[in-house]
Amino acid sequence: MSATPRPAATLLEHLAAVLRPEQISVEAHDLRNFAVDQGPVTDYQEPAVVVWAESVADVQAVVRLAARHGVPIVPRGAGTGVSGGAHATAGCVVLALERMNRILELNVQDEIARVEPGVINADLNAAAAEHGLMYAPDPASYKVSTIGGNVATNAGGLRCAKYGVTRDAVLALEVVLADGELIRTGHRTFKGVAGYDLTSLFVGSEGTLGIVVGATVRLKYLPVEVRTLAVFFPDVQSAAAGVLAVGAARVQPSILELLDGPSLQELDFRNGSRLAERGTALLLAQFDGLAAAHEARIATAALTALGGSVNAQDPREAERLVDLRRHSRGMDVDSETTVGEDVAVPRSQLVRYITALEATAARHGVGVRVVAHAGDGNLHPTFWVPESDDVSVAALNAALDESIDTALALGGTITGEHGIGQYKLRWLPLEQAEPVLDIQRRIKKIFDPQGILNPGKAIA
Numbered sequence: 001m002s003a004t005p006r007p008a009a010t011l012l013e014h015l016a017a018v019l020r021p022e023q024i025s026v027e028a029h030d031l032r033n034f035a036v037d038q039g040p041v042t043d044y045q046e047p048a049v050v051v052w053a054e055s056v057a058d059v060q061a062v063v064r065l066a067a068r069h070g071v072p073i074v075p076r077g078a079g080t081g082v083s084g085g086a087h088a089t090a091g092c093v094v095l096a097l098e099r100m101n102r103i104l105e106l107n108v109q110d111e112i113a114r115v116e117p118g119v120i121n122a123d124l125n126a127a128a129a130e131h132g133l134m135y136a137p138d139p140a141s142y143k144v145s146t147i148g149g150n151v152a153t154n155a156g157g158l159r160c161a162k163y164g165v166t167r168d169a170v171l172a173l174e175v176v177l178a179d180g181e182l183i184r185t186g187h188r189t190f191k192g193v194a195g196y197d198l199t200s201l202f203v204g205s206e207g208t209l210g211i212v213v214g215a216t217v218r219l220k221y222l223p224v225e226v227r228t229l230a231v232f233f234p235d236v237q238s239a240a241a242g243v244l245a246v247g248a249a250r251v252q253p254s255i256l257e258l259l260d261g262p263s264l265q266e267l268d269f270r271n272g273s274r275l276a277e278r279g280t281a282l283l284l285a286q287f288d289g290l291a292a293a294h295e296a297r298i299a300t301a302a303l304t305a306l307g308g309s310v311n312a313q314d315p316r317e318a319e320r321l322v323d324l325r326r327h328s329r330g331m332d333v334d335s336e337t338t339v340g341e342d343v344a345v346p347r348s349q350l351v352r353y354i355t356a357l358e359a360t361a362a363r364h365g366v367g368v369r370v371v372a373h374a375g376d377g378n379l380h381p382t383f384w385v386p387e388s389d390d391v392s393v394a395a396l397n398a399a400l401d402e403s404i405d406t407a408l409a410l411g412g413t414i415t416g417e418h419g420i421g422q423y424k425l426r427w428l429p430l431e432q433a434e435p436v437l438d439i440q441r442r443i444k445k446i447f448d449p450q451g452i453l454n455p456g457k458a459i460a
Contacts, residue, residue, distance in 0.1 A: 039084035064180035077149030083421030117148025136163035154204035156417035161375025174214030223288030227296035232279025239281035255286035256375030344416035378416035
């Protein structure tokens with residue numbers, strides 16, 4: 001562990017002049033706790049100070065002081081990211097936004113909400129549900145992750161098959177720039193093409209261009225009817241082929257999730273269920289809206305034709321399985337003996353990619369399990385070994401690198417919803433050519449000429 005540079009006394013003095021004592025900490029346990037998110041750690045550094053903002057004015061004051069002193073700022077929500085986007089930079093100010101957690105407006109007629117960045121995704125949904133509405137993006141961390149963090153990474157979730165990801169739900173943003181200036185982008189209307197789309201530029205930028213301090217998001221009506229199918233298959237390739245079969249049947253699931261055999265075994269181990277006895281793969285399909293029952297019947301016919309088995313006697317079972325899948329976060333998070341990924345491929349390549357993942361695992365002598373937001377081709381393969389010795393770890397990393405190469409060769413991307421962060425910077429040049437990377441660096445320079453906003457993340 002490298003020594004952490006301490007902030008200049010004048011910076012701490014200036015922070016103390018604009019914030020209350022309980023908003024500032026240099027305590028060792030806080031520095032440790034806010035040094036990393038849930039992503040792999042490739043370069044452990046501790047912040048110099050942790051600051052909790054409670055208002056837009058607080059954020060502006062902290063950013064201005066950091067700019068004056070040339071100190072990096074790492075904005076942080078709930079710290080649930082898995083790509084190292086909120087890992088501390090040596091000597092930085094970690095700017096925690098969790099206390100900015102007010103729902104400022106919930107307009108039922110306009111179907112929008114205005115929120116501060118620290119609002120928990122699940123809390124917004126609970127408030128919207130009282131009016132028959134929902135906030136559609138639902139990442140696996142929805143019970144604890146913040147809207148600001150979801151915006152920073154363009155988070156997805158189970159419902160993205162029909163409702164899209166965070167970018168599709170964000171209408172407008174309030175952003176503090178690197179000099180402390182507050183700007184507002186976007187609009188309250190569902191349509192709007194005035195000027196460049198800066199709102200979309202900030203979504204997914206991981207705090208490298210500005211700090212999101214407010215968001216206006218679009219809400220959707222809660223469906224009046226929901227039908228869910230749990231379809232077990234004899235092999236994962238047949239389940240993956242079912243994704244295209246559902247599309248060919250001209251029905252639109254709101255959720256379409258795939259779990260392979262090892263993932264079913266893992267769920268059984270964690271929850272005491274007996275899913276793996278029923279098939280080698282599972283496709284979960286949920287339909288909502290007035291035609292949900294009709295669409296479910298059409299999908300059932302298409303999937304049984306591929307060898308799928310549907311338990312029509314107990315529809316509640318399928319809903320329980322969706323709940324298990326929704327709360328299975330951790331199955332694709334890295335540890336000493338596992339490396340999880342977040343790649344996406346064209347849906348037409350799902351079968352081919354899953355087959356390639358199995359071959360890659362066998363070639364390197366590691367295990368693999370695959371869960372996927374199959375409706376939009378976003379997979380979370382996890383390679384694992386029983387021991388964390390040097391040989392096993394090397395095999396894990398080799399399998400991971402090969403899986404990335406394969407996804408790109410099939411027309412895919414190195415991240416579908418987790419972001420680049422710090423961890424995936426090594427792969428970004430494999431996907432994006434140097435002229436594209438250079439444009440992004442120049443954009444970063446325009447917004448952050450000192451390079452103090454979350455340095456070392458998101459762009460290579």
